[in-house]
Amino acid sequence: MPLINPPADQLGRENAILGGRARRYEVARFTGPLSIKAVLSGTATWETATGRFALGPAGCLIVNDGEQYAISVEAPQPVETFCIFFQRGFVEDADRSMTSSSAALLDADAPPPIEFAERLNFDGALREAIVRASRRIGDPLALDASIHALALELVRMRNDIDARQARLPVLRRATREELRRRLDRSVAIIHGRLTESLPLATVARDACLSTFHFHRLFTSYFGETPHRYIRRLRLQRAAALLRGGSRSVSEVALDCGFESVGSFTTLFSRHFGVSPGRFRSDA
Numbered sequence: 639m640p641l642i643n644p645p646a647d648q649l650g651r652e653n654a655i656l657g658g659r660a661r662r663y664e665v666a667r668f669t670g671p672l673s674i675k676a677v678l679s680g681t682a683t684w685e686t687a688t689g690r691f692a693l694g695p696a697g698c699l700i701v702n703d704g705e706q707y708a709i710s711v712e713a714p715q716p717v718e719t720f721c722i723f724f725q726r727g728f729v730e731d732a733d734r735s736m737t738s739s740s741a742a743l744l745d746a747d748a749p750p751p752i753e754f755a756e757r758l759n760f761d762g763a764l765r766e767a768i769v770r771a772s773r774r775i776g777d778p779l780a781l782d783a784s785i786h787a788l789a790l791e792l793v794r795m796r797n798d799i800d801a802r803q804a805r806l807p808v809l810r811r812a813t814r815e816e817l818r819r820r821l822d823r824s825v826a827i828i829h830g831r832l833t834e835s836l837p838l839a840t841v842a843r844d845a846c847l848s849t850f851h852f853h854r855l856f857t858s859y860f861g862e863t864p865h866r867y868i869r870r871l872r873l874q875r876a877a878a879l880l881r882g883g884s885r886s887v888s889e890v891a892l893d894c895g896f897e898s899v900g901s902f903t904t905l906f907s908r909h910f911g912v913s914p915g916r917f918r919s920d921a
Contacts, residue, residue, distance in 0.1 A: 639778040640785050646670070650703075653785045654723045655775070663711040672752065673723045674788065675699040675709075676768045680717030681879060683710050688757065689830020692893065696878035697760045698768060700792075703751045714884070720772045722788055726751075732789040733796055752796060755822035757829045760874040764791045802859045820845040821859050824852070828868055832875065833895045838864055872896065873909045880918045887914045 641654040648654065650671035663682075675684055676698040683692045684699055686707045691699050701707055703726065711717045730749045771784035803818045824845040828836060841864065842852035856864050876894040879885060885893070891902035891914075906914045 640781055642775065649723045650726045653725045653728060653782075655721070655771070655781070656723065657718070657720045657772070657775075659716040659718045660711055661713055661716055663709070663717075665709045667706055667708055669704060669706045670701075671723055671726050672703045672729055673701045673721055674764075674768065674792075675701060676720045676722075676765075676772075678718040678720050678769075678772055680711075680713050680715060681885075682717050682719050684708070685710075686757075686830070688826050689832070691758060691829075692875075692879065694878035694881050696765065696881045697758060697875065698765065700754045700757055700759060702753045720768065722768070722771065722785065724785075724789065729789045729792050732786070733793045736790070736793050736797070752792070754792075754795070755826040755829075756795075757826065758832070758871065758875065759795075760871075760878065761791070761795070764788070764795075767791050802861075805858050806855060807858055817855055818859070820847060821856060824856070825860075825867075828864075828871070832868070832872060833893060835895075836868060868895075869905065870909070873906055876902070876906060876914070877910065877917060880914055887918075890914070 641648060641652050643656055643658075644652075644654050646668070649656075675682075675693065677693045677695055679695060681692055681694050683690060684701070684707050685691070686701065686705055693699055709719075711719070727749075730752055733752060734749060767784060767787045771781060771788065774780040774784055799818075803814050806814045806817055808814055808817065824841050827841060827844050838853065839849050842849045845852055847855065853864060856867070860867055862870070872894045876890050876896075879890045879893065880887070887903070888899045891899045894902070896902035896905070903914055906917070910917055912920065
């Protein structure tokens with residue numbers, strides 16, 4: 639059964655939940671297993687070596703095994719966080735069980751840790767699984783089922799990445815895997831520096847690709863251009879902050895990397911069908 643708010647040294651040994659409510663809270667440095675960070679109400683901020691991530695109720699953050707991070711909460715109203723820490727090897731085992739034959743499962747060695755480059759996540763199915771888990775704290779069997787469901791959601795995301803790799807316009811598998819690593823590195827930079835100006839040439843250089851080659855490969859891999867990817871992610875992050883925090887529309891616009899409130903309002907309304915102010919009041 640999942641552990642509830644165990645000591646830090648127990649994280650990674652069993653599946654566990656860490657949750658709490660506070661107006662002020664801070665952990666300067668912590669390293670743990672693969673985990674999903676979520677906020678049920680309010681806004682909390684996590685920071686890793688790749689960037690700073692402010693989360694509201696509509697999104698979540700994936701932190702890889704062995705990755706150091708900090709968390710801070712400072713708000714006039716209590717902020718409720720809900721974080722799932724997976725037992726080491728648990729999600730990897732779920733991945734093998736979904737993708738390997740029974741014979742292969744009997745003979746296979748322990749797989750390497752799964753890592754995710756796309757840290758911010760606004761996937762509806764993953765978010766719903768997190769909310770269900772948060773409502774099952776008092777029912778150990780139901781909570782255990784929710785943890786398994788969350789692991790399978792991560793596997794689904796992982797399999798989507800494998801499908802993307804197959805779409806890359808190259809023949810050799812080793813070349814596809816190398817390009818995947820470079821594109822994953824570029825998208826990790828995008829997620830971590832989402833509030834900054836991100837010229838295409840800068841991201842391409844970090845992926846060790848020419849601008850033209852990077853644009854073509856990124857579009858094949860992610861199914862949208864780098865510009866559309868960044869804009870969509872910024873809008874999704876803005877929606878999460880509007881839903882869960884007390885920041886003004888202008889503060890959210892600037893915090894999500896938009897140059898003006900006017901352009902933000904136009905893009906947000908086009909994407910979600912309502913203005914940012916209406917979206918907040920309806921949330």
